[in-house]
Amino acid sequence: MKKIVPLLFLSFFFFNCSTQEDLKSISTKELKVLIEKENIQLLDVRTPKEVKLGFIETAKFVNLFDADFLTKASGSLDKNKPVYIYCRSGRRSAKASKILKEKGFKVVNVLGGYNQWRKEN
Numbered sequence: 001m002k003k004i005v006p007l008l009f010l011s012f013f014f015f016n017c018s019t020q021e022d023l024k025s026i027s028t029k030e031l032k033v034l035i036e037k038e039n040i041q042l043l044d045v046r047t048p049k050e051v052k053l054g055f056i057e058t059a060k061f062v063n064l065f066d067a068d069f070l071t072k073a074s075g076s077l078d079k080n081k082p083v084y085i086y087c088r089s090g091r092r093s094a095k096a097s098k099i100l101k102e103k104g105f106k107v108v109n110v111l112g113g114y115n116q117w118r119k120e121n
Contacts, residue, residue, distance in 0.1 A: 025109040028117045045096040086110035
C-alpha cells in the first residue's frame with residue numbers, strides 16, 4: 001500500500017503535465033506580429049465588464065462563463081483556421097482552449113492575456 005500512493009501521485013502529476021504540453025501557446029509580442037501580418041481569428045473569453053475596460057481591436061467576444069460558451073464560440077469561428085485565445089491573464093484562455101480543442105478546433109493560447117498586451121502596447 002505504501003508503494004501505491006506515491007505511484008498514483010506520480011501518474012497524476014505526469015498526466016496533468018502532458019495535457020499542458022499539448023496546448024500550443026504564444027506570447028503577446030508574437031500575437032502582435034501575427035495581427036499585423038495576417039487576418040487571424042482572435043477570441044477574447046473575458047466577461048463583458050472586463051471587455052469594457054479595453055480589448056484587442058480585432059477580437060471576437062465570447063464569455064467563458066456563459067452556459068452556452070461552446071455554442072456561441074463554435075458559431076462564430078472557422079474550424080479550419082487556428083483560433084488565438086486570450087483572457088485577462090491566461091488562465092481562462094487555457095481552459096477555453098482545452099474546451100475548443102476537444103471539439104476539433106486548432107487553438108493557440110495567448111500567454112499573459114490582455115494584462116500583458118496592455119503592458120506592451
